Amino acid sequence: MTDHADLLLLGFIVLVLALVAALATLVALRRRSERDYVAKLRDREARLKLALWATGEHYWDYDLASGKLRRFQPDEKIAQDDGFPRLAGPVEISQVVHPDDLPLARDRLRQYLEGTTPMFRSEHRVLDNLGEWVWIRARGRAVSRDAAGNVLRLAGTALNITSDRHVERERRIASAVLRNMNEAVAVLDHDFGFVSVNPAFTRMTGYADEEIAGRGADLLDSPQHDPAFYRHVREIAARQGRFSGEMWQRRKDGEEFLCAIETSVVQEAEGEPPLYVAVLSDITQQKRAEQELRYLANFDTLTNLPNRTLLSERLSRAIVRARRENNRVAVLFLDLDRFKDINDSLGHAAGDRILRSAAVRLQQTVGQHHTVARLSGDEFTVVLENLESLADADKVAREIIMAFEAPLIIDERQEVSISPSIGISVYPDHGQVPTELLKQADTAMYQAKAAGRRTFTRYDDAMDVSVRQRATISGALRKVIDRGELHLAYQPRLALQPSRITGVEALLRWTSEEHGEIPPSEFIPLAEESGQILEIGEWVLREACLTLHRWRQHGLANLNIAVNMSVLQLLRGNFPEVVQRILADTGVPASALELELTESVLMANAAQTAGKLQAFREIGVSLAIDDFGTGYSSLAYLKRLPITTIKIDKEFIGDLSRDPDDAAITSTVITMAHSLGLNVVAEGVETQAQLQFLRAQGCDEIQGFWLSRPLDAHACLAFIRQWGPARAGATATTP
Numbered sequence: 001m002t003d004h005a006d007l008l009l010l011g012f013i014v015l016v017l018a019l020v021a022a023l024a025t026l027v028a029l030r031r032r033s034e035r036d037y038v039a040k041l042r043d044r045e046a047r048l049k050l051a052l053w054a055t056g057e058h059y060w061d062y063d064l065a066s067g068k069l070r071r072f073q074p075d076e077k078i079a080q081d082d083g084f085p086r087l088a089g090p091v092e093i094s095q096v097v098h099p100d101d102l103p104l105a106r107d108r109l110r111q112y113l114e115g116t117t118p119m120f121r122s123e124h125r126v127l128d129n130l131g132e133w134v135w136i137r138a139r140g141r142a143v144s145r146d147a148a149g150n151v152l153r154l155a156g157t158a159l160n161i162t163s164d165r166h167v168e169r170e171r172r173i174a175s176a177v178l179r180n181m182n183e184a185v186a187v188l189d190h191d192f193g194f195v196s197v198n199p200a201f202t203r204m205t206g207y208a209d210e211e212i213a214g215r216g217a218d219l220l221d222s223p224q225h226d227p228a229f230y231r232h233v234r235e236i237a238a239r240q241g242r243f244s245g246e247m248w249q250r251r252k253d254g255e256e257f258l259c260a261i262e263t264s265v266v267q268e269a270e271g272e273p274p275l276y277v278a279v280l281s282d283i284t285q286q287k288r289a290e291q292e293l294r295y296l297a298n299f300d301t302l303t304n305l306p307n308r309t310l311l312s313e314r315l316s317r318a319i320v321r322a323r324r325e326n327n328r329v330a331v332l333f334l335d336l337d338r339f340k341d342i343n344d345s346l347g348h349a350a351g352d353r354i355l356r357s358a359a360v361r362l363q364q365t366v367g368q369h370h371t372v373a374r375l376s377g378d379e380f381t382v383v384l385e386n387l388e389s390l391a392d393a394d395k396v397a398r399e400i401i402m403a404f405e406a407p408l409i410i411d412e413r414q415e416v417s418i419s420p421s422i423g424i425s426v427y428p429d430h431g432q433v434p435t436e437l438l439k440q441a442d443t444a445m446y447q448a449k450a451a452g453r454r455t456f457t458r459y460d461d462a463m464d465v466s467v468r469q470r471a472t473i474s475g476a477l478r479k480v481i482d483r484g485e486l487h488l489a490y491q492p493r494l495a496l497q498p499s500r501i502t503g504v505e506a507l508l509r510w511t512s513e514e515h516g517e518i519p520p521s522e523f524i525p526l527a528e529e530s531g532q533i534l535e536i537g538e539w540v541l542r543e544a545c546l547t548l549h550r551w552r553q554h555g556l557a558n559l560n561i562a563v564n565m566s567v568l569q570l571l572r573g574n575f576p577e578v579v580q581r582i583l584a585d586t587g588v589p590a591s592a593l594e595l596e597l598t599e600s601v602l603m604a605n606a607a608q609t610a611g612k613l614q615a616f617r618e619i620g621v622s623l624a625i626d627d628f629g630t631g632y633s634s635l636a637y638l639k640r641l642p643i644t645t646i647k648i649d650k651e652f653i654g655d656l657s658r659d660p661d662d663a664a665i666t667s668t669v670i671t672m673a674h675s676l677g678l679n680v681v682a683e684g685v686e687t688q689a690q691l692q693f694l695r696a697q698g699c700d701e702i703q704g705f706w707l708s709r710p711l712d713a714h715a716c717l718a719f720i721r722q723w724g725p726a727r728a729g730a731t732a733t734t735p
């Protein structure tokens with residue numbers, strides 16, 4: 001029995017021990033599994049933190065009941081400087097969110113809590129750990145709700161987007177700038193395919209962004225350039241990273257335009273192929289205007305030939321080449337003979353056609369490789385390069401003269417025969433610089449004219465100095481009106497009974513820029529020879545009438561003006577009409593104008609003049625014979641001419657006191673002129689004695705240095721104003 005009991009006890013003990021051991025094992029196992037679980041949790045949390053840190057996101061937690069924001073402290077080891085505030089404990093959101101953004105953040109929260117949005121989402125500023133505002137993008141969801149489903153807690157992540165916001169802002173500005181730019185901008189990929197274009201580009205080319213994207217830049221290539229040109233440009237842009245230049249492009253409607261293009265490369269992220277930005281401006285109009293200006297500055301619009309400016313430039317270059325290559329350059333100065341006559345008789349329109357036709361004939365004769373220029377009026381210049389001898393220039397001049405043997409066709413029905421006179425100068429023989437060569441050729445041309453026209457003359461240093469002087473003056477005379485080098489002097493005329501200033505004689509003066517003062521006795525014959533006196537005479541008449549009109553307005557109502565008239569004006573053209581027109585234009589009455597003609601001129605053309613003179617009388621203009629006594633005309637003959645005044649030449653007046661014959665002639669002329677009812681004026685009165693003699697003989701008027709030298713308009717007006725009858729008997733003071 002006892003043994004049985006002992007066995008039972010032993011068995012019980014063993015069972016208890018086994019149970020204890022099993023329990024202990026169970027506890028140990030459980031503990032280990034709990035440790036494993038915590039370790040796993042820690043590991044997962046660390047990994048979560050690491051993942052969040054790696055994405056730049058941070059965890060936050062918001063308790064709605066307390067209204068406090070909580071953020072897990074990041075692991076100091078992995079989050080050194082993430083820019084987020086380190087919260088010691090839960091804080092009010094108003095403590096960290098920017099006051100300006102707080103309403104928006106709260107609004108977003110309200111929307112989420114009301115179920116309007118599936119997630120809380122807000123972009124707002126928060127204070128960073130340096131006390132600066134940083135932009136964050138916060139996202140979150142409810143993590144705890146009460147039994148009624150109301151949110152108790154919200155958790156989520158926040159990302160610092162400050163630099164994104166800057167980038168985004170810059171992108172917005174850049175895109176607004178692009179949209180509003182006047183310059184067309186295109187972004188192209190590395191193969192020069194369009195990526196995008198701005199509205200100005202669409203306006204310029206007609207291609208909208210969506211229709212051009214993906215297409216190649218060669219879409220705009222124009223046939224104005226070779227395809228190789230465009231290829232080359234793109235190669236440069238690709239190789240050098242930029243290209244700047246001008247090229248023709250074609251719009252969608254096919255119209256071509258000149259374009260200034262600047263391309264630059266935009267380096268994309270590493271490994272990405274680059275993009276190109278091209279800025280285009282349409283410069284077609286600008287180029288056209290520039291070309292027009294360049295054309296106007298260098299070409300004569302009537303004949304399309306180079307003008308003086310371009311001629312000088314080309315001549316200079318030709319001289320430089322000739323110096324280098326040791327050969328000659330010839331300048332041919334060409335003037336069309338009697339062009340002015342033709343111009344006057346056929347009219348200016350026909351004159352222009354003649355000039356155009358002459359220009360073509362000239363260029364055809366010398367060939368396209370030689371420069372033919374029009375200097376002014378009917379003056380042309382040819383520059384011949386690569387001459388071996390002087391004779392080569394003569395040969396071309398001869399060919400030109402021959403070419404003008406055939407008449408110029410100026411329209412379908414009209415032909416005009418006109419010959420050139422040509423002067424030649426040669427570099428280096430006659431001059432070293434363009435101006436010198438042009439001057440020498442001009443001088444030689446004048447010689448050719450003097451030699452009977454329709455010929456050429458080569459410049460020669462031995463040319464007679466006076467001829468050269470005449471030629472130079474004559475050359476300068478051609479530009480005299482354009483250059484404004486002419487002016488008038490006025491010499492008062494005094495009536496003797498009663499004593500009063502009756503008027504003035506207008507006397508032409510020329511102050512040349514190159515030659516100084518040139519007396520009328522020198523240049524008027526030259527102007528008559530060239531026919532230029534017609535233009536000059538008209539200028540004189542208008543100027544004189546304008547002055548008289550001004551004086552009359554200043555209260556000198558009874559003044560008259562005498563103007564010298566050249567024989568050419570009398571014989572040629574329509575001078576009576578010109579006179580009438582100028583009188584009408586200036587408001588001077590015909591009775592206040594006296595035209596003076598020299599006696600010798602009248603006598604030489606007696607037959608033609610009588611009728612012509614009558615036309616002037618019919619207008620109401622007075623006519624005077626100038627320099628009377630020098631032309632041996634009979635007073636009886638003068639009776640047949642419709643003249644009103646005789647001006648006794650100063651030759652006779654000057655000798656009055658010395659030569660009794662002159663005194664006799666003078667008194668006879670005065671008596672006989674009076675018997676014919678003519679007014680008598682003595683010219684060149686220099687002394688009181690001469691004046692007294694003339695007064696005693698009943699001379700009507702005097703003019704001369706005793707009264708006054710010729711004066712400019714201003715001084716003459718002052719002289720007339722201060723002249724008083726009291727001074728008539730006394731010596732006049734000549735200013």
Ligand SMILES: Nc1nc2c(ncn2[C@@H]2O[C@@H]3COP(=O)(O)O[C@H]4[C@@H](O)[C@H](n5cnc6c(=O)[nH]c(N)nc65)O[C@@H]4COP(=O)(O)O[C@H]3[C@H]2O)c(=O)[nH]1
Nearest residue numbers: 507508520521524540564565566684685686704705706710
């Ligand atoms: N020694 C001396 N000379 C005096 C005296 N008083 C005036 N003279 C000069 O005598 C000339 C008078 O003009 P003219 O006989 O018509 O002679 C004029 C006239 O025939 C011509 N001329 C002047 N102006 C014109 C013009 O506009 N057209 C034309 N066709 N010929 C003009 O040129 C000639 C010379 O004119 P100027 O040199 O201005 O010379 C002027 C004048 O300055 C004096 O007391 N003593």
